[in-house]
Amino acid sequence: MKIGIVGLGLIGGSLAIDWRSLGHTILGVSRRPSTCEAAIARGIVDRASCDLALMAEAEVVVLCTPLGAFLPTVDQLLPHLSPETIVTDVGSVKGWVVEAIAPRWENFVGGHPMAGTAESGLDAALTGLFQNCIYAITPTAHTPSRAVEVVTQLARSLQAQVYKCDPQDHDRAVAWISHLPVMVSASLIASCMDEESATVRSLAQTLASSGFRDTSRVGGGNPELGVMMARYNQAAVVRSLQGYRQQLDAILQTIEASDWDNLETLLGQTQRDRPAFVDPA
Amino acid sequence: MKIGIVGLGLIGGSLAIDWRSLGHTILGVSRRPSTCEAAIARGIVDRASCDLALMAEAEVVVLCTPLGAFLPTVDQLLPHLSPETIVTDVGSVKGWVVEAIAPRWENFVGGHPMAGTAESGLDAALTGLFQNCIYAITPTAHTPSRAVEVVTQLARSLQAQVYKCDPQDHDRAVAWISHLPVMVSASLIASCMDEESATVRSLAQTLASSGFRDTSRVGGGNPELGVMMARYNQAAVVRSLQGYRQQLDAILQTIEASDWDNLETLLGQTQRDRPAFVDPA
Numbered sequence: 393m394k395i396g397i398v399g400l401g402l403i404g405g406s407l408a409i410d411w412r413s414l415g416h417t418i419l420g421v422s423r424r425p426s427t428c429e430a431a432i433a434r435g436i437v438d439r440a441s442c443d444l445a446l447m448a449e450a451e452v453v454v455l456c457t458p459l460g461a462f463l464p465t466v467d468q469l470l471p472h473l474s475p476e477t478i479v480t481d482v483g484s485v486k487g488w489v490v491e492a493i494a495p496r497w498e499n500f501v502g503g504h505p506m507a508g509t510a511e512s513g514l515d516a517a518l519t520g521l522f523q524n525c526i527y528a529i530t531p532t533a534h535t536p537s538r539a540v541e542v543v544t545q546l547a548r549s550l551q552a553q554v555y556k557c558d559p560q561d562h563d564r565a566v567a568w569i570s571h572l573p574v575m576v577s578a579s580l581i582a583s584c585m586d587e588e589s590a591t592v593r594s595l596a597q598t599l600a601s602s603g604f605r606d607t608s609r610v611g612g613g614n615p616e617l618g619v620m621m622a623r624y625n626q627a628a629v630v631r632s633l634q635g636y637r638q639q640l641d642a643i644l645q646t647i648e649a650s651d652w653d654n655l656e657t658l659l660g661q662t663q664r665d666r667p668a669f670v671d672p673a
Numbered sequence: 674m675k676i677g678i679v680g681l682g683l684i685g686g687s688l689a690i691d692w693r694s695l696g697h698t699i700l701g702v703s704r705r706p707s708t709c710e711a712a713i714a715r716g717i718v719d720r721a722s723c724d725l726a727l728m729a730e731a732e733v734v735v736l737c738t739p740l741g742a743f744l745p746t747v748d749q750l751l752p753h754l755s756p757e758t759i760v761t762d763v764g765s766v767k768g769w770v771v772e773a774i775a776p777r778w779e780n781f782v783g784g785h786p787m788a789g790t791a792e793s794g795l796d797a798a799l800t801g802l803f804q805n806c807i808y809a810i811t812p813t814a815h816t817p818s819r820a821v822e823v824v825t826q827l828a829r830s831l832q833a834q835v836y837k838c839d840p841q842d843h844d845r846a847v848a849w850i851s852h853l854p855v856m857v858s859a860s861l862i863a864s865c866m867d868e869e870s871a872t873v874r875s876l877a878q879t880l881a882s883s884g885f886r887d888t889s890r891v892g893g894g895n896p897e898l899g900v901m902m903a904r905y906n907q908a909a910v911v912r913s914l915q916g917y918r919q920q921l922d923a924i925l926q927t928i929e930a931s932d933w934d935n936l937e938t939l940l941g942q943t944q945r946d947r948p949a950f951v952d953p954a
Contacts, residue, residue: 506882526880557876565876568865573888574940575928579920580857581943584849584950586916595838595846599807600950601787606887607854612947615940622928622936633925636864640921643856643863644914647903655903659855659896662862666893669865669881 394419395546396450398465400431400440402509403482404456405517408436410550413519419446427514436517448472452542454503455481459489459624466493475499478539484566485624486530486559494532499539502530502559504566505552512614520551527552530559567628569669571621572636575629577611578618580604675700676827677731679746681712681721683790684763685737686798689717691831694800700727708795717798729753733823735784736762740770740905747774756780759820765847766905767811767840775813780820783811783840785847786833793895801832808833811840848909850950852902853917856910858892859899861885 393416397404400422408431412418420437421444422428428440439446447453447469457465462483473479478499483489490502507525509516527547531540540556547554557565587593622629646655674697678685681703689712693699701718702725703709709721720727728734728750738746743764754760759780764770771783788806790797808828812821821837828835838846868874903910927936 506880526882528880555876555879558872561870561873561876562880564868564870564873565880568868568873568877569881569885572864573861573884575921575924576857576861577888578940578943579917579924580854581946581950582923582939583853583913583917583920585942585946586920587845587849589842589845591839592842592845592849595836595842596849597949598836599787599809599843599846600850601807603854603891604850605951606890607858608947608950609887610884611940612944612951615937615944618940619933619937623931623933626928626931630925630929632864633921633928635867636860637918637921637925639860639864639867640856640914640918643860644911644918647856647907647914648911650904650907652900652904656896656900658863659859659892659899661866662859663893663896665866666862666889668878669862669889670886670893 393417393452394450396421396447396453397437397456398444398447398453398469399456399458399461400427400436400514400517401456402512402514402516402521403505403507404454405431405436405514406507406519406521407454407456407482407505407550409517409519410522411546412436412438414549419450421446422514430514436514444469445472448474450477452478452480452546455479455483459483459485459620462489463492466496470497478542480543483624484570484621485563486528487563487628488624490530490532490559494534498534499536501535501539501543503543503547504528504530504562505547505550507552522547522550522552525552527554528562529554529556530562531556532559563625563628564631567625567632571625571629572632574610574613574618574621575633576636577608579611581608581611674698674733675731677702677728677734678718678737679725679728679734679750680737680739680742681708681717681795681798682737683793683795683797683802684786684788685735686712686717686795687788687800687802688735688737688763688786688831690798690800691803692827693717693719695830700731702727703795711795717795725750726753729755731758733759733761733827736760736764740764740766740901743770744773747777751778759823761824764905765851765902766844767809768844768909769905771811771813771840775815779815780817782816782820782824784824784828785809785811785843786828786831788833803828803831803833806833808835809843810835810837811843812837813840844906844909845912848906848913852906852910853913855891855894855899855902856914857917858889860892862889862892
């Protein structure tokens, strides 16, 4: 199969590596000529170009640019394609992506391979990135079943676990488990830095160990990624933050009221609930 | 030196192992005869008893019971000791401990070895638990310098890094970096479970990966430990939660206002601030 990859970064490059090793022909598009050259030199793609016209030959086109570049890219891409070409994407938000693209392209299937590393860019692309990861696919009632089937098979061929879900449900779910944690964790760092006593702040930095390290990790990550989550999944992120704030207030009130039985009940419940998220059956 | 350990759990047992291996004589007290027998059988202590009278011989006594047992234990312990006996503790909160014990025992030095494992009890005790860990020591202006020096040397002999600090500063600092993260993390789990759509909740559980795993870890821990933090460090924990809530509200308002520049500035700041906590110079 001829597969077009638009955007040769960590995800696009890693998809290209795995699919090419399975015998597919990979056509890559990047804005930068140097990235095209590097992708060819490393054997990541068969051919590469800065011109989206290269996608005319592809049977499946995968949008792998940052979310902010999706709409202008699609505007330029679609005129090159024949109607049976399947278009999919790897964006971490699905609601507005599906709403924006599906009405303009019948054979569009939203996708979200949930993999990554701390690195970005083509240099970070690697073999087997998606192995055992979840690959969410978000067809609608109108998505042609052949397109869903092709994207599903391509995802499975990466040894990813495919989950089909509604785009809005996807966005609400990732707001809870991916986007909210970033805001929660960033607020932790910011509030510690707000401590007015320099002595206490410095002591906190000295005494911080694994608990702080883990809880603050995602809040100390790439700020552009955090903005992207909030911007493109705004409604679901606001909803999650509001729900979170209620829980935080409930804990604060319980502690202020010295209601230790209730606090123990609450913390006992979170202890029992966590494994469903981190140790899926 | 003859060292008495009151409370033969993970911390008390691990202190006993290391100090005994350095040539000290270790006298252990546990409420349970079976724990005393196990401590002798494993060679963790030289002698053990359920009776605090055993401490009469000790030159240094280390309180290693849970915080909730400190005051009744001290009531029973002090009448057995000669005035020059140094008493210290390993409690994770220092303000009220120092306030409660120092007026009753001149040679009292508050301590907090910041080490642990997910396990508890004497069975979990191990060699080298405190190596490279921070051991906070919280003398006051009235603590005799000899007592501070003896406890400092004992802590250093474990290959721990000793930090001396004010008891109240200690409690404010651990509220930020240890106790607040538990409440922040528990609120995350609780709010995800509050999602009204069972489909979205189940999808969130399926899609959760390393970001959620790390941010939720300390909120899914031992509820008794969480209650202990809030109960014995109530003022500092409430203060930290209130400061945290302000930061959370600021982020929520920034997102509601679609103020992406401000959000990026804020997340850029947390990215720059985190290393001071997790990669101390």
